[in-house]
Amino acid sequence: MRCIIVDDEALAREGMESYVAEVDYLELVGSYNSAVAAHNAMQQHPVDLMFLDINMPRLTGLNLLELLPNPPLTILATAYPNFALEGFRLDVVDYLLKPVSLERFLKAVNKARDLYLLRQQQQAPQQPAEAEYFFVKHNRALEKVVLADILYVEGMQNYVQIHTTSQKLMVHQTIKAVAERLPEQQFFRIHKSYIVNLSQVQALDGSSVRIGSCLLPLARSQREALLQRIGHRFL
Incomplete structure (x- = not known):
């Protein structure tokens, strides 16, 4: 799964990058310090999974999700628990509270992988109906x-x-x-x-x-x- 990290805190991005490197089925294709930069990048190169902070300057993570017509699978990672309800309204995969443990991270990405595989199966071309x-x-x-x-x-x-x-x-x-x-x-x-x-x-x-x-x-x-x-x- 092609994934990106969007967080304005450098240490948070580095920690998430190290976790992504632990998972064989994840490929990190971008790490951005703002929602605006991530938005511009995804217009050129769509991704499968996004790790997204909420509280960022100029454009919040939730604003970014609302802007995208077909957002990728998204895991929110934030220090603020009070946005959970709003996040799930936007159909996020999971909601991680910082600091994020590796165990909790793996649980979230496994859930994302299951959803990704289900989508792939649903989008696969259907076998032609047997001739009548x-x-x-x-x-x-x-x-x-x-x-x-x-x-x-x-x-x-x-x-x-x-x-x-x-x-x-x-x-x-x-x-x-x-x-x-x-x-x-x-x-x-x-x-x-x-x-x-x-x-x-x-x-x-x-x-x-x-x-x-x-x-x-x-x-x-x-x-x-x-x-x-x-x-x-x-x-």
Whole structure:
């Protein structure tokens, strides 16, 4: 985490700098004796964490926080306890009273690190949603197949027949290859020759699965696994 120290007292800055040097995940990129200097620096080079004194001439630490549209994670370090409420109103990570012990400093920066990692996770690009459809070659044309519309897939040697709510599509493809294309949380292979859409299953009866008016064979080896997959929906 890139951090800066803002304090008008040289000794206080030096003490905080020595603490920062003790922490592997902190990188000190600036140490400033005024809020104005820190403000100017952050316009050019944003930082992740700021150690901020409150009572400084010309511009206080709280004034600085209010000026920044997107302030970094901030730990206040001050000799004045009466500003704590105001500090937390500005969403600071922690409020340290001088003189600051190393133990108290580490507790504050660990809290800041946890918040930083959470923000990084929230800002990370989301994985693209799994495709809700695919195209298959059928009768010299490419036909769109919506996953939710599939009732079941029937294997026929090197072909499969995809049964949907509106049509049947004969495709030159093995059932194994089709199984690898279908999202496993939505589809289940109940037999060497059949894959069903779990949301379309209407009944389990002994060694068969009913979808609409069709009874499909359920392999004995797959029965227990199927029951586990739909078990959370039992009343």
